[in-house]
Amino acid sequence: MPASITLSQISWAAPDGRSLFSDLDLSFGTERTGLVGRNGVGKTTLLKLVAGDIRPQSGSVSINGSLGVLRQSVQVAAEETIADLFGVTRALALLRRAEAGEATADELASADWTLPARIAAAFNRTGLDAEPQTPLAALSGGQRTRAAVAALIFSAPDFLLLDEPTNNLDREGREAVIQLISGWRAGAIIVSHDRELLESVDQIVELTSLGSTRYGGNWSHYRERKALELAAARHDLADAERRMAEVARKMQATVERQAHRDSAGRKMAAKGGIPRIMLGGMKERSETTGGDNARLAERRRAQAQHEAKAALGKIEILQPLSVSLPPTGLPAGKIVLKMDGVTAGYRPGDPVIGDLSFDVTGPERIAVTGRNGSGKTTLLALITGELKAWAGTVTVMTAFAMLDQKVSLLDPSASIRDNFRRINRQADENACRAALARFMFRADAALQIVSTLSGGQLLRAGLACVLGSAPPPLLILDEPTNHLDIDSISAVEAGLRAYDGALVVVSHDETFLENIGIERRLELAGGDVNCR
Template sequence: MLLLQDICYAHPNKDVLFTHINLYLGKGEKASLIGRNGSGKSTLLKIAAGLLSATEGRIKVEGTLYYVPQVYGQFDAMTVAETLHIDKKINAYREILGGNPTEYNLEILDDDWSIEERFHQALQDWRLDGIGPDRKMGSLSGGQKTKVLLSGIGLYQPDIVLLDEPGNHLDRDGRDLLYDFIGNSAQTILIVSHDRALLHRVDRTFELEKDKIVTYGGDYAFYVQQKQHETQALQRDIKSSEKALHHAREIQRESAQRQQKLDSKGKKKQQKSGLPTISMNTLRNKAENSSSKLKSVHAEKTQAIAHELSGLRKSLPERSKIKFGFDDSNLHNGKTLFKGTKINFAFSDVFLWKSDLDIEILSGERIALHGANGSGKTTLINMLLDNLEPSTGTLNRTVSKTVYVDQDYSAINDKLNVLEQLQKSNLSLKPEHEIKTELSRFLFPQNDWDKPCAALSGGERMRLLLCCLTISGQSPEVIILDEPTNNLDLENVAILTDALRAYKGTLIVVSHDAHFVADIGLQREIRLE
């Protein structure tokens, strides 16, 4: 059982991340924790794991807990055994077998005579045969590093497992192993992930917001359905408020016109009646006060409706606010963009592919590039980008403009700020006010325009790149994407999906996210072996 009660957390600089968060997960339950990038999902997991201290609140854990962090380069200088915190026990075991059964070594081993056997079995369960405890993590691929950390679940057999983006670097086979584990495990599991196939394997969905967690009693598909109902109801409320505001403004205008006519008629009658000046002034002041009160009543009502409407619009999902404007006039379907005949690439005289490749890619095609880790996907991409020439065969390219998008959105220049990056892409020389309008459409308010690109989150980098493509004037003939969803939250994955659906050029995509691949309508597969 895992209980987080009234949890608050503020960064060391006193900025509050979230307040009064409550979460309960019973024995054997499996749940996902979702939310926008920067909402604090990883921080909350670290607090639950005891790696961070909450500013306020109470944590209760019944049973043992194991935490799998996101994998970057933080383990590269460590061995596999050090990463799994068994290095001292492995060393003691070896010392004892080598004839050095000191009191210290026996105490460290703590009668765990099966430690090496369990270590190898745990790694084999994740298909990491041949990797020993002394292997440096820096020599492993991203997927292998993730599997090392996941193998700790089998090694420690915890009651509660916390997983932070466990599928980020896994290939299809690795993800299948992860899905099987989630499906078959009897442990209590809490997952932070944007992998929808993984999120469909849980019992409950927690959505983290700044001051609360909203609980949905089902998997991610159930969550999406509920959010759609909420959005539809919100859109109905917006339409109703828009009609009410239009009606209120019409009444305000008609009332003002009617009052103006009455005031004009009253003034003429007063002039004809021959009343003394002081009496006429008194009547005029009364009429003006009455008119002013009437205007005030209508203005207050109109402002109240307008304020309510503004609040409703702000509540809309972010993706509903973005407008794409790709100019596809230079695209011509059916044109041969790449034609490779018997191509291969050699590393130290060893060819990458078992058989030479014959490929042809036409304008307008939407292609999934598949292959296990190390199968040469990146090499082929570099050939298509004209960064590499094949060692054998010929590759003809007839592409005028290609955009390459990696998982870090490195096409964004970290030396620039947000506005400067967009100005650099303004090849059609649109005026500055249009540039700023586009930034607002892509969810960059005015206080973000001076923000350094190096400080942007994955979702912000993606949205800025889409904004740059929109304002550049012409769509590229080809967009190549290499694991573009790895560092995006679910809302930004949806924004990217909408953009790629709107794009009419050629797509070449490397992604282990099966739902993303299906949603963007990839029609053909190139598989590397």
Template sequence: MFTLQQVSYLHPNKDLLFDRIDLTIPAHTKAALIGNNGAGKSTLLKLLAGILTPASGVIHTGSQPYYIPQHFGQYNDLTIAQALHIEDKIKALHSILEGDVSETNMTLLNDDWSIEERSAAALLHWGLQDLPLSQPMSTLSGGQKTKVFLAGIAIHEPEIILLDEPSNHLDSQGRALLYELIEQSTATLIVVSHDRQLLRLPDQVYELSKKGISLYGGNYDFYLAQKQIENNAMAQDLKSREKALRKAKETERETMERQQKLDARGKKKQEKSGLPTISMNTFRNNAEKSTARTKGMHEEKVEQLSTSLQDLRKELPDMDKMKLGFENAHLHKGKLLINAQEINFGYQHSPLWSAPLSFQIRSGERLAIKGLNGSGKTTLIKMILGYLSPTSGTISSQAGKTVYIDQDYSLINNQLSVYDQAQVFNHTALQEHEIKIRLTRFLFTKEYWDKPCSTLSGGEKMRLLLCCLTIDQQAPDMIILDEPTNNLDLQNVEILTAAINAYDGTLIVISHDQYFLEEVRALRAIELQ
């Protein structure tokens, strides 16, 4: 069982990340932890793992959690055995088998005589049978590093498992094994992920936000349904408050007009009555004070309603505050853009694909390029873009303007400020204020305009790139997305999905995220073997 009592955490710069969180997760629970980038999900996992220490509060975990991080650079100086914390045990086993039955070796082995066979079986399960335990972690791909740590679950058999974006670097085959592991595990398991297919597997969802942590007693589909109910209620509340504010302003105007008429009528009456000047001044002062009091009461009410409305708007999902949309692509539907006949590519005289590829892509189509890691998906994209020529066969392109968006958002120049980056796409000489209005629509408010693009998160770079594409008046004929969701949180995946679905041109997507492919309607696929 996990228990957090009044847990707070401060960044090294003393900024408060979250404050006095209470959380209890029963044993054998499978829970998803979700929230926007910057909410503190990875930090919370590190606190649970004992890697970080809270500023205040108490954390009880029952047993030592097995933690798989999102990034593995800190392990590059280690071997696989060292990263999995089994090197000393395996060395002790070999020493004992060679006759050195010292107390030190027996203590290190701790009667775990099957450690070597168990390690070999675990690596085999994840397709890593060709990697010796002495292999340096620095020589492995991101997917292989993830699989090494996933293999460690079977080796160590922990009671508590913490996973931080475990599917990020996995291909479809690796993801299938991960989903199977989560479904079959009896351990207490907490996973941070934006992989919506994975998020359907845990039976509870915890949402971390500025307000704290909220439990949704069901899987991700249940969470979405509940959030929709909340958002609908919030939208209805927003309409009611907007109506109340309009009514208050109208009442204020009508009351002041009526008061002014009464004051004017009273003044004429007093002048006709021939009252002394001192009495006239007294009546006038009293009337002015009464008018001021009335005006003050109405202004206060309007101010309260206005503040309440602004606070509610801040709580609205960012998707509801954004204006998304691309102009229509100019090519007519069905025009032949890409024609590939019997193409292949040779690396060191060996063909990349077991059989040559032949396919056509027409204007307005949406398709996916699928294949395991290393199957040549990016190579094929480079041929479609004209950056590479096939070593056999032919490929021709009639596509005009093509935008290639990779997972690092390389179209964004990290040396430029946010505003200057937007100006790069300003081909129709929009005025400065128009550029800034569009940036604000995509949540880049004034404090962002002079920020270097290098300081932006993956999600922010994605939003900036979408903003830039809407600033560019000419819609691309073709958009190519290469693993676009890898570095995005759920909120930004939704933003990207909405933007792509508003685009009516040709779309090519490389992604292992089947949920995303379905959402953007990339149902036709080129399968690479």
């Protein structure tokens, strides 16, 4: 029987009572499925339901085949090794005893001599440079993710369940995961905002508050379909608005005709040519006809309004954010950042960055890239003044703002509006509200407390507060797309495309870098640098 996963009539609500799924029906076969949707819609919860980590409050999950699960974070004990993650610690120990001539005859009969080669093959497929005995705690976050993916490959499950597998990975790690999915011939359900990875899937399933929708094809095909849906919604809205105008015109014409008839009747009655009983009948018919016409017109008007509201709601969901920002006034030839012969690190004699020199001139857009541990975060700490150089000079020649993954420039206990007024003291209330509205924080949405925001809302609020009123000529971003849903990434991209200052961005997301118009790359390699 072919491997399959079937969810039938699934209902599940969060501990706070918020319903995520209600009578959800969804099935998966041996294809690679990208699971997308806005933050908080239930993507990770759905994976947990499939994996058996949680049980549905109603409905059932039926699985035919084996599962391999990769979660967003890999928690490890201090003594745990890669071999433990693979589940082969005892088997490898047996091989070592056999090689030392210490194994019994029964143990030799059960020894798996293919094990080292199969482990090495799994390492190679993910680009992991380590040994099975390496402690997991000694690995970086990206290396740990690679190890977890390698363990899945080694176990050869019927289904892969991957939750944001490229988060925290450097470029090589991302490419290893993308290659894995591209070559995977069994089933896979992949929760991801990595659009490059989603190009490798066979279908997209989108979760919304209304349920799920399946789109055959990869990410590009999905976006084409969504664009068609947006065009159809705009067409439906135009039709609904025309019907509303037509209903209003007909209502007015009907009222005018009835008024004309009533006026003619009153004139005839005034001349005394109509018996009183007939006048009463004419009046009653007039009132009945007028009431019927009014009720019919009201029903048509209500229907047209409902259709217009529904079409507008679809547009608001499908329409990407587009913003216009005040100019920074940054001249093309002005040097905004200069690093000259900079060497720095955290432990004496062990520099992370060595003899680095480069300039940022005018509204350049520079990507800082490199493997995990190559010094990207160190470089940003030098630019912002958080870290002092051991040698050389770092000179920032203009105002700047830094947005890290936690958007720590915002006070989590204050509202978005209050944060904006604190950061932009020259802006009055009208300017504040207009700036926040450009980033989709309108009316009461601007009064949300920062600590209650989702990851996407948080970064969008940070951009609104930094760029909305008087944008600084230099903006520094550290992995801005990590943990954001795709709609939020698109909103951030729209904001950055409208920004005319200089950008220094640390990111491994190639699609994001392309969409914000990166012009130059500073590639770090553990003390060395390649600028192109």
